[in-house]
Each structure stands twice: as structure tokens, then as C-alpha cells.
Amino acid sequence: MRGAAMSLPAAACGFVLFLLSLQVIQGQNNWGVTYTSTQICAVKGSTVEIHCSYTYPSRINATVARTFWFTKLQDKEPVDLRTDSKYLGRVQYSCHEKSCTLRISDLRESDSVVYKFMFTTNHGGKYSGSPGVSLSVRGLQVQIRGSRSCFSKTCTWAELKCHSSCSLPGRSSYLWYKNGEKINKETSSYSDYFYPPDSYSCALNAYKDPPSPSVCGHGHSCNTVMYTDRSVCAFKGSSVDISCMYSSYESITSKFWFSPERSRRWQNPSQPEDLSTDSQYTGRVHVETERGRSTLRISDLRESDSAEYHFKFKTPNFEWRSSLPGTTLTVTDQDLQVQVIWSSTGPKLICHSSCLTDRSSFLWYKNGTMIQGERSPSYGGQVDPADSYSCSYQKYRSTPVYAPKPFSVSRTPPGDIMKNDSVTLTCSSDANPEAKYTWYKGNQKLLIEEPQLVFSSIQPSDSGQYYCSAQNELGRRTSEAVFINVNYAPMLPSVSVSPSAEIVEGSSVTLTCSSDANPAANYTWYKENQILLQGPESIYHFTSISSEDRGNYHCKSENEFGRTNSTSLLLDVQYGPKLPSVSVSPSAEIVEGSSVTLTCSSDANPAANYTWYKENEDSPKASGQIFTITDFRAEHSGKYYCEAQNRRGRQNSTLHLIVVAGAWKSAATGTITAVLLVILLLAAFLWIRRKKKSVTQQSKGGERLDNRAQINMGTAATQRQPTEQEDDLNYSIISFPQNQEDALYSNIRPPQPRRHTEEQDDGVDYTTVKTENASSAPGTRRQDDFALYSTVNKTQH
Ligand SMILES: *[C@@H]1O[C@H](CO)[C@@H](O)[C@H](O)[C@H]1NC(C)=O
Numbered sequence: 051m052r053g054a055a056m057s058l059p060a061a062a063c064g065f066v067l068f069l070l071s072l073q074v075i076q077g078q079n080n081w082g083v084t085y086t087s088t089q090i091c092a093v094k095g096s097t098v099e100i101h102c103s104y105t106y107p108s109r110i111n112a113t114v115a116r117t118f119w120f121t122k123l124q125d126k127e128p129v130d131l132r133t134d135s136k137y138l139g140r141v142q143y144s145c146h147e148k149s150c151t152l153r154i155s156d157l158r159e160s161d162s163v164v165y166k167f168m169f170t171t172n173h174g175g176k177y178s179g180s181p182g183v184s185l186s187v188r189g190l191q192v193q194i195r196g197s198r199s200c201f202s203k204t205c206t207w208a209e210l211k212c213h214s215s216c217s218l219p220g221r222s223s224y225l226w227y228k229n230g231e232k233i234n235k236e237t238s239s240y241s242d243y244f245y246p247p248d249s250y251s252c253a254l255n256a257y258k259d260p261p262s263p264s265v266c267g268h269g270h271s272c273n274t275v276m277y278t279d280r281s282v283c284a285f286k287g288s289s290v291d292i293s294c295m296y297s298s299y300e301s302i303t304s305k306f307w308f309s310p311e312r313s314r315r316w317q318n319p320s321q322p323e324d325l326s327t328d329s330q331y332t333g334r335v336h337v338e339t340e341r342g343r344s345t346l347r348i349s350d351l352r353e354s355d356s357a358e359y360h361f362k363f364k365t366p367n368f369e370w371r372s373s374l375p376g377t378t379l380t381v382t383d384q385d386l387q388v389q390v391i392w393s394s395t396g397p398k399l400i401c402h403s404s405c406l407t408d409r410s411s412f413l414w415y416k417n418g419t420m421i422q423g424e425r426s427p428s429y430g431g432q433v434d435p436a437d438s439y440s441c442s443y444q445k446y447r448s449t450p451v452y453a454p455k456p457f458s459v460s461r462t463p464p465g466d467i468m469k470n471d472s473v474t475l476t477c478s479s480d481a482n483p484e485a486k487y488t489w490y491k492g493n494q495k496l497l498i499e500e501p502q503l504v505f506s507s508i509q510p511s512d513s514g515q516y517y518c519s520a521q522n523e524l525g526r527r528t529s530e531a532v533f534i535n536v537n538y539a540p541m542l543p544s545v546s547v548s549p550s551a552e553i554v555e556g557s558s559v560t561l562t563c564s565s566d567a568n569p570a571a572n573y574t575w576y577k578e579n580q581i582l583l584q585g586p587e588s589i590y591h592f593t594s595i596s597s598e599d600r601g602n603y604h605c606k607s608e609n610e611f612g613r614t615n616s617t618s619l620l621l622d623v624q625y626g627p628k629l630p631s632v633s634v635s636p637s638a639e640i641v642e643g644s645s646v647t648l649t650c651s652s653d654a655n656p657a658a659n660y661t662w663y664k665e666n667e668d669s670p671k672a673s674g675q676i677f678t679i680t681d682f683r684a685e686h687s688g689k690y691y692c693e694a695q696n697r698r699g700r701q702n703s704t705l706h707l708i709v710v711a712g713a714w715k716s717a718a719t720g721t722i723t724a725v726l727l728v729i730l731l732l733a734a735f736l737w738i739r740r741k742k743k744s745v746t747q748q749s750k751g752g753e754r755l756d757n758r759a760q761i762n763m764g765t766a767a768t769q770r771q772p773t774e775q776e777d778d779l780n781y782s783i784i785s786f787p788q789n790q791e792d793a794l795y796s797n798i799r800p801p802q803p804r805r806h807t808e809e810q811d812d813g814v815d816y817t818t819v820k821t822e823n824a825s826s827a828p829g830t831r832r833q834d835d836f837a838l839y840s841t842v843n844k845t846q847h
């Protein structure tokens with residue numbers, strides 16, 4: 051097994067010569083690749099890095115899907131360098147933002163070709179940058195100039211030059227080795243006095259490039275050791291061959307392999323000891339020597355065997371030194387893996403390990419079954435996304451690669467989802483290489499590429515169907531959809547009334563309550579906290595609204611997660627004045643010349659204004675709810691109308707004021723004689739009753755006359771006491787329907803005894819006779835169906 055390029059330390063970039071160091075921008079329409087330099091010269095065996103950067107139009111929202119390097123085309127498509135067996139294990143790609151690097155290690159002269167970079171976007175665009183980077187891989191060599199005339203074993207001076215066909219920078223520092231031993235010279239050339247057995251080798255100091263082959267100072271026979279490989283890697287447990295070519299000017303007395311890393315076990319640290327005697331290698335090393343080639347075989351490799359190995363020989367007069375680098379062995383545990391590399395003709399599979407090269411022999415497996423006839427590190431067959439693939443080398447087997455397996459989206463937490471909850475959807479597909487995820491809501495792709503979709507505070511707008519797709523280089527698979535339904539308690543309901551203009555009694559009115567809720571709310575309508583309606587409907591309807599429907603309404607919306615009351619809505623129903631009620635003050639006897647106040651009151655919305663009329667007079671007597679007649683006279687008696695009016699209508703009530711000032715001045719209107727007779731009879735009856743009471747009260751010492759003992763009404767005035775005092779008068783206010791034949795008297799109540807107080811001496815009992823309103827339909831109420839009769843005492847002089 052030949053050593054493959056181990057990854058050298060980062061600083062170990064090969065000696066690289068930039069013959070042309072100009073920025074080359076290639077491209078059109080903002081698509082382009084810029085190479086830092088287009089020609090690079092590098093030393094054989096070293097590692098080179100080739101850099102470029104790329105651009106594409108920012109107006110396309112593409113992301114770069116793939117970047118790779120290529121040197122050749124196959125079916126007009128570039129072949130990814132990683133799938134080319136010649137480079138197996140020797141190339142590495144890296145990209146940082148839009149700058150990419152190709153690293154090729156263990157350079158061979160056959161690597162001297164043109165390298166180009168290509169990128170593709172997820173929108174399908176692709177671009178490869180010409181002219182690419184032309185790489186030249188050249189060896190270093192020691193050239194000897196000047197005199198080589200030697201006499202016997204003595205030679206003269208000669209000039210030694212470290213040469214490269216890459217033109218080296220003038221200031222480079224060099225390393226020189228004479229017979230394997232480093233000498234103290236740093237210039238590219240120097241003169242030495244040398245002997246025929248001596249050999250020379252040079253290297254560039256700044257890089258850990260391999261040194262040039264050793265050359266004999268004189269002739270073709272001299273002391274040399276040349277290692278076949280700079281570095282070798284092998285799997286743990288396997289065996290490895292490390293070999294070198296050597297020659298000696300004299301006959302060799304001893305030769306062996308050693309490792310400087312074992313020096314602490316030597317008796318003298320400056321005296322290397324044969325590896326065969328080292329207990330760590332007991333039974334595991336075997337050296338074979340044949341015609342100038344020595345091969346060290348180490349079997350059953352351990353990771354601790356990773357070290358640099360050197361060959362040494364001695365002659366009676368000479369000892370080969372070992373500052374010249376030997377062969378570095380790296381023992382690795384399994385790192386075999388199948389690399390999946392996308393190509394335009396489908397996925398390509400590479401059996402990859404840092405240790406393997408194209409010379410290794412592999413086995414390939416499909417669904418665990420070996421595929422006959424596949425030996426190459428690069429799988430040659432068609433890749434089916436339904437199958438899994440693995441490769442093996444010796445006893446090592448890679449893990450299989452496969453497209454995403456079927457999967458489903460899971461949700462945490464389970465159960466009802468409430469607004470503001472934290473909810474996580476997880477899409478997890480078994481896939482190797484690891485899948486990349488894409489989330490969808492409905493048909494819309496989300497900008498989330500994680501396997502988890504996290505809602506830290508979920509909102510109703512997040513409700514919907516979600517699914518995800520998983521994709522790797524071998525295939526793509528999509529999950530079933532999951533449904534997210536975000537529940538929430540009803541929001542503050544909004545209430546509206548239709549029509550929105552003024553509401554008039556009798557019209558049709560609709561109240562609507564509307565509240566956002568999930569699940570949908572059911573509704574309850576309240577009027578002043580009394581339930582009106584309950585159910586899924588949010589509408590409350592009045593076919594013909596009445597004044598009693600005035601008031602504050604609110605609704606409650608409720609679902610299983612909560613309930614919310616709306617603000618209250620004042621429903622203002624407008625209506626014309628109801629039949630006004632009128633009253634007279636004082637309610638006691640009115641002395642001629644005193645003042646009388648008439649008050650009218652009617653239920654109306656908006657509030658009514660009032661106008662007072664007197665019978666047979668055209669112009670109104672007064673406006674306002676209260677009408678005061680100062681200095682009441684007999685001629686003031688008669689019918690008064692109180693008209694209540696708002697913009698919805700008007701309504702009259704009638705009041706009779708009758709002045710009673712003795713028989714000669716009966717104020718009673720002819721139409722009511724019958725009524726007055728009834729009153730008289732009634733009054734007489736009451737008078738008799740009270741007379742008895744009055745006697746008792748007078749004996750208790752009250753100087754005043756008990757006015758309750760007297761009922762002086764109308765014709766009864768003749769019975770009045772001849773005192774100068776104003777006669778107390780009881781009067782009755784009687785309401786009549788206009789159609790007097792319909793009058794009902796059933797409601798007549800006797801005057802109530804009043805509490806006797808000094809201020810109320812003139813207290814008047816009165817009786818109210820109320821009658822049923824025969825026609826209560828609104829349209830007929832405008833008539834002055836009711837009259838209020840008041841009998842006013844007229845002072846006698
Ligand atoms: C690019 O993406 C942005 C934001 O996602 C969007 O507003 C814009 O329309 C996209 N442009 C194109 C050309 O797709």
C-alpha cells in the first residue's frame with residue numbers, strides 16, 4: 051500500500067509559486083468566478099491550495115446549492131474532482147461565504163492540469179469559471195556545477211545549486227543535507243569541497259515540502275537513502291510496508307530501521323537503536339532487504355505506531371545520518387465512509403477514508419448484500435434511492451448511506467393548542483447523510499431549515515396544515531400533513547345595532563354581537579342583567595320595538611375556553627308623548643286672587659315640550675311644563691289643554707278648572723251637573739261622618755275649626771259657618787272620558803283623613819276618579835280623552 055496524502059498541518063501548504071498573480075474576473079450578468087491566480091507552480095509531493103471567489107446576481111433569491119472543482123468533462127458535464135479516483139483521498143474542498151479553496155495534497159507531476167470551479171444554485175443556475183487555474187507540479191533537484199576533477203579520493207570545489215523549474219523567489223531560504231545530515235547553509239547555491247562518497251539533497255526551508263532526491267557529488271556511486279513515501283497511513287490492526295532505496299560507497303557493516311520518537315528508550319539518545327529490539331514492536335516487525343531496497347513491515351498496527359521511521363546503515367568509515375526526513379506513518383482506526391457526491395447524472399458514491407487510495411481494493415454492498423464486480427473506490431452502478439449502500443475495505447465496513455426513510459411530523463405538547471402556547475413541530479427522518487429539512491404551511495415554503503419548527507407563542511394566524519420534507523444527496527421524502535388549530539377564549543365582543551340611526555318605536559331593530567373565538571362562541575344577550583336570548587346565534591331581533599325596550603344591553607360570548615362580556619349598549623327608543631297627566635297646585639282650596647299652578651307631565655323620548663291652551667282661545671296661554679295663573683279669577687275657570695310635543699308626535703290632556711264661589715256662581719258646566727250631584731251626595735255623607743269626629747277634636751281644645759267637618763261644595767255652600775275665616779273646601783279632582791256616558795266612578799275614594807298639623811289646617815281631601823281609557827291604541831290617544839276637573843273655592847266677601 052502506497053502512502054496517501056495525510057492531511058498535513060495547516061501551515062504545510064506546499065511551496066507555491068504565483069507566476070501570474072492577477073485578478074481574473076470572468077463572467078457576465080454578475081455571474082462570475084475570480085481566481086486569486088491563474089498559474090501555480092508547486093513542488094512535487096507538496097500540498098497546494100487553489101483559491102477562488104464567486105458572485106451571482108443578488109436579485110435572484112438563490113442559495114448556492116453546490117460548489118465543486120473539476121478538470122475534465124464527461125458527457126459535457128464537469129466531473130467532480132472528488133469522484134476522480136486519481137485524486138482519491140487527496141482533495142479537500144472548503145468554502146467560506148463566497149470564497150472557496152481546493153486543496154490537493156501529495157502532488158504528483160500528473161496533477162499538472164487546469165482546475166476550474168463550478169457552482170450551482172437551488173434555482174437551477176450554474177456557472178463554471180474559465181480559464182481556471184493552471185497547476186504545474188515540479189520536482190526540486192540539486193545541480194552540481196564547476197570542477198569535478200577528483201584525484202584519487204580528493205575532489206576540488208564545486209558549486210551546488212538547488213534548482214526548480216518553477217522560478218523560485220530570490221529570497222527563499224533553503225535546507226541542505228549532506229549524507230542525510232543537515233548542514234548549515236541556507237542559500238540556493240553554495241560551493242563545497244567534496245569527496246566521491248558524498249550525496250546531497252536540498253529543500254525549501256519555509257515549507258515542509260519533501261526534499262529533492264539525493265545526488266552523488268561524484269559519479270554514480272555514493273552513500274544515499276531515498277524513502278519511497280514521505281507519508282503512509284494504515285488502519286489499526288493491519289500491516290504496512292515502509293521502504294527505501296539505499297546505496298553505500300563501501301561495504302555495509304550494519305543496517306536497521308528506527309524511529310526517533312523511541313529515542314527515550316535508547317541507551318544513548320544520540321545513538322539510534324534497531325526497532326526490532328524495541329519491546330513495543332516485538333514480533334510485529336520484519337525487515338526485508340534486497341538489491342538496495344529495504345522494506346520494513348509492521349503488522350498488527352497500533353495507533354501508537356504512528357511515528358516517523360528512518361533507515362540507517364554503517365560502514366567501517368561511515369555512518370548514514372538521519373536529519374533528512376524519513377517516512378511518516380499514521381495509524382487510524384476505522385474512518386471508512388461512503389461519500390455521496392451529487393452529479394448531474396445522479397448521485398455518485400465514493401468509499402472514502404483518509405487512508406485509502408485508488409490502489410486499494412474495495413467491496414460494495416446494496417441493502418447489505420455484496421454487489422459482484424464492484425472493486426473500485428468509486429461505485430460504478432446506478433444509485434437507487436430505495437436502497438442503502440455501504441463499502442468495505444479489508445475488515446472495515448462503512449455505515450450505510452440511504453435516502454430519508456418515511457417519517458411523520460410530531461407535535462409537542464399534545465392536546466388542545468391554546469393561543470400563546472409554545473408549540474414545537476418536529477420532523478425527524480432517519481437518513482444518512484443527514485437530511486436537510488424544509489417546512490411548508492399549506493403550499494407555502496417556510497424559511498426554516500431546522501428539523502424543528504418552534505412557535506414560542508402561537509397565534510391564531512398560525513393555524514393551518516404543516517408538513518415537512520427531508521432531503522439528502524440520495525433522495526427526498528415528504529411527511530403527512532399535521533393540522534394546527536389554535537384555540538382561544540372569546541375576544542371582547544363588539545356589539546352593533548341596526549339601524550344605526552335613531553330608533554323609533556314600532557320599527558324593526560337588530561342587535562348583533564360578534565366576537566372572535568375558536569371554537570366559535572355561543573352568545574347570550576342581556577337586558578339590564580336579565581337574560582334575553584342564549585344560543586349559537588349572535589343576533590337579537592325586535593320586530594316592533596317598544597318604548598319598554600329602552601335600556602342597557604350587553605352580550606356575553608362564550609366557548610369552552612372562556613367567556614367575555616361586551617361593553618354595554620344603550621338602546622334609546624324614541625316615541626311620541628304619552629297621554630300627559632296634569633295636576634293642579636295647590637291641591638287644597640284655591641282662594642280667588644291666589645295663584646294656581648298647573649303641571650303637565652308626559653312620558654316622551656326625546657323629552658316633550660309643553661304648550662298650554664285655554665278653551666276657545668287661539669293663542670297658547672303658556673309654554674313649559676308648569677303653567678302658573680297668578681291672581682286666579684272666576685273668568686279663569688274653564689277647560690285647559692296641555693299639549694305635550696316632541697318630534698315624534700303630540701298629545702293633549704284637558705283640565706277643567708271650576709270656580710266654586712257660592713250657589714250664585716256655580717262654575718259647574720252644564721254638562722257635568724249629574725256628576726256634581728253625585729259629588730254632593732257623597733260630600734254630604736262625608737260631612738256627617740266628620741262632624742262627629744270634629745266634636746271630639748274640638749273638645750280637646752283646638753281653637754280652630756275642624757275643616758274636615760265641613761264639605762262646602764257647590765250648592766252646599768249655604769251650610770258654611772258664618773265665620774270670617776276662609777272656608778275650608780274639600781274638592782275632588784275627577785277625570786272623565788270625553789264621552790261622559792262612559793264615565794266610571796267605581797274608583798271614587800273618600801277623602802282621606804289628614805294628619806292634623808298647624809301648617810295643614812287648610813288641608814283638603816280630594817278624590818280622584820280614574821277611568822279606563824277606552825281606546826288605548828296609540829293612534830287614538832291624541833284625542834283629549836281625559837278631562838281633569840278641579841273645583842276651586844271662591845272666596846266669599
Ligand atoms: C426575495 O426574497 C425577499 C424576501 O424573502 C422577497 O421580498 C423578494 O420578493 C424575493 N425576490 C425574488 C426575486 O424572488
Ligand SMILES: *[C@@H]1O[C@H](CO)[C@@H](O)[C@H](O)[C@H]1NC(C)=O
Pocket residue numbers: 416417436437438
Ligand atoms: C432494499 O430495501 C428497501 C427497503 O428496506 C426495499 O424497498 C428495496 O427494494 C431493497 N432493494 C433491494 C435491491 O433489495
Ligand SMILES: *[C@@H]1O[C@H](CO)[C@@H](O)[C@H](O)[C@H]1NC(C)=O
Pocket residue numbers: 469470538539
Ligand atoms: C397572549 O399574550 C399577549 C401578549 O403577551 C397577551 O396580551 C394576551 O392576553 C395573551 N393571551 C392569552 C389568551 O393568554
Ligand SMILES: *[C@@H]1O[C@H](CO)[C@@H](O)[C@H](O)[C@H]1NC(C)=O
Pocket residue numbers: 576579606613614615
Ligand atoms: C357578564 O354579565 C353577566 C350579566 O350581567 C354577569 O352575570 C356575568 O358575571 C358577567 N360575566 C363576566 C365574565 O363578566
Ligand SMILES: *[C@@H]1O[C@H](CO)[C@@H](O)[C@H](O)[C@H]1NC(C)=O
Pocket residue numbers: 572573584585586608609610611
Ligand atoms: C355555550 O358554550 C358553553 C361552553 O362551551 C356551554 O357550556 C354552554 O352550554 C353553551 N350554551 C349554549 C346555549 O349552547
Ligand SMILES: *[C@@H]1O[C@H](CO)[C@@H](O)[C@H](O)[C@H]1NC(C)=O
Pocket residue numbers: 659660661673695696697
Ligand atoms: C316643541 O317641539 C316641537 C318639535 O320638536 C317644535 O317644533 C316646537 O317648536 C317646540 N315648541 C316649543 C314651544 O319649544
Ligand SMILES: *[C@@H]1O[C@H](CO)[C@@H](O)[C@H](O)[C@H]1NC(C)=O
Pocket residue numbers: 663691693700701702832833834
Ligand atoms: C290640543 O288642543 C289644542 C287646543 O284646542 C289644539 O289646538 C290642538 O290641535 C290639540 N292637539 C291635539 C293633538 O289634539
